[in-house]
Amino acid sequence: xxxxxxxPQSMFIQEGxxxxxxxxxxxxxxxxxxYKQDPGEGPVLLIALYKAGExxxxxxxxxxxGITRKDSFLNISASIPSDVGIYFCAGLGHYGGxxxxxxxxxxxxxxxxx
Amino acid sequence: xGGITQSPKYLFRKEGQNVTLSCEQNLNHDAMYWYRQDPGxxxxxxxxxxxxxxxxxxxxxxxxxxxxxKKESFPLTVTSAQKNPTAFYLCASxxxxxxxxxxxxxGTRLLVL
Numbered sequence: 001x002x003x004x005x006x007x008p009q010s011m012f013i014q015e016g017x018x019x020x021x022x023x024x025x026x027x028x029x030x031x032x033x034x035y036k037q038d039p040g041e042g043p044v045l046l047i048a049l050y051k052a053g054e055x056x057x058x059x060x061x062x063x064x065x066g067i068t069r070k071d072s073f074l075n076i077s078a079s080i081p082s083d084v085g086i087y088f089c090a091g092l093g094h095y096g097g098x099x100x101x102x103x104x105x106x107x108x109x110x111x112x113x114x
Numbered sequence: 115x116g117g118i119t120q121s122p123k124y125l126f127r128k129e130g131q132n133v134t135l136s137c138e139q140n141l142n143h144d145a146m147y148w149y150r151q152d153p154g155x156x157x158x159x160x161x162x163x164x165x166x167x168x169x170x171x172x173x174x175x176x177x178x179x180x181x182x183x184k185k186e187s188f189p190l191t192v193t194s195a196q197k198n199p200t201a202f203y204l205c206a207s208x209x210x211x212x213x214x215x216x217x218x219x220x221g222t223r224l225l226v227l
Binding site (some may be wrong): 088 | 172
């Protein structure tokens with residue numbers, strides 16, 4: 001199955017630092033989603049992007065849908081300890097036919113040192 | 115509260131045994147999905163259903179089966195044919211008419227004894 005290229009794989013930062021992560025693909029997507037997953041829990045939707053070039057914020061989080069439709073990034077400003085978790089990007093693509101399916105990135109593990 | 119529930123939180127399976135994982139949603143979503151997550155990896159699609167009484171295989175359907183008799187429910191059976199079933203299983207649902215954004219349940223961790 002397809003997966004998006006997500007980087008970095010992991011980040012270890014100090015509280016208060018800003019964080020940036022991104023996803024790239026060889027395929028064009030019409031929708032980009034960013035999720036956060038806490039250990040032992042299901043992913044929670046953070047931001048949804050529906051238009052190329054769109055820049056959307058949710059509190060300290062900002063995400064952008066790349067102009068080429070093949071990439072997206074997520075920024076977290078002034079990180080806090082509860083930002084710890086795994087962040088996944090997901091793109092809406094075609095899977096084995098006409099129906100659109102979400103394709104997930106491999107995840108970025110974020111650790112925040114208080 | 116609207117949402118997706120999965121049960122049980124933890125499930126133990128003996129060799130050669132079939133087990134069924136429950137997924138229920140009260141979001142009135144048409145589409146439901148099952149994913150498998152292994153340590154250090156992203157989510158892989160097992161099965162999905164766009165509408166009641168219809169479902170399709172995902173990337174890794176071998177050793178799994180599903181049913182969609184009701185809009186609210188999409189149970190997943192891990193059969194004895196699945197040789198490496200230990201994983202974290204996630205159910206999701208979406209309303210395709212509203213942009214395909216998927217919402218996830220809390221997950222079920224399956225362990226083999």
